[in-house]
Ligand code: 5GP
C-alpha cells in the first residue's frame with residue numbers, strides 16, 4: 270500500500286541516508302519530506318507502536334504522548350529554522366539573519382485528513398513555495414486556510430491546537446472535504462484567488478520574493 274510509505278523510516282531509520290533521515294531520538298524519527306511543499310519541509314514520525322496507526326486526532330487525545338511529541342517537535346523546529354536561515358541568508362558569519370525570529374517562519378502541525386497511514390507531524394516553512402506544489406490539494410492542505418466563518422478551522426491543524434475539542438467539525442469527513450475545496454487566500458497578504466490554482470501559485474511565487482527580501486532586511 271503506497272500509504273504505508275513512511276513505515277520503513279520508523280522500522281529501520283539507519284537504513285536511510287542522513288540526507289533523508291535527519292535524526293533519531295528515543296521517541297521519534299525526523300525525516301525530510303520527499304515531496305517538499307515549501308523551502309524546508311520535514312516530518313516527525315513518532316515511534317510509539319501503539320500510536321503510529323492512529324489518526325492524529327485520536328493519537329493526540331493522550332496528553333502525555335502529545336507533550337512528548339511537542340518536545341521532539343520543538344527540536345525539529347529548531348533544525349528546520351536553522352536550515353531555513355541558511356537557505357535564505359547563506360553560510361558564514363556575515364551571512365545575517367540574526368535579527369529574525371526564524372522559528373516564527375516555521376509551522377508545526379498535522380493534516381485533518383492525512384494521506385499517509387503512519388502518524389506524522391509536518392514541520393514546514395510557512396511560505397509554501399515549491400515546484401512540488403502541483404495539485405490544488407497541496408495548497409489547500411498546507412497553507413493556512415482559515416474558514417472566514419469560523420476562525421479556528423483549517424485543514425492544517427497546528428500541534429498547539431490539539432487535542433481537538435470533541436465538538437470540532439474537523440472530526441467529520443465531510444468537513445475535511447469541504448476545507449479542501451475552499452477558495453484560496455494568500456498566507457501573507459490575505460488576498461483571495463477564488464478557486465484559481467494558477468492564480469495562487471503565481472502569487473505565492475511573488476510573495477516568496479518579498480518574504481525573502483523582508484527576512485534579509487530584518
Ligand atoms: P499527509 O498528507 O499524509 O499529512 O502528508 C504525507 C507527507 O508525506 C506528504 O507531504 C508527502 O510528500 C510525504 N511523503 C509521501 N511519501 C513519502 C516517502 O516515501 N518518503 C518521504 N520522505 N516522504 C513521503
Ligand code: ZN
Pocket residue numbers: 455456457458459460472476
Ligand atoms: Zn499575498
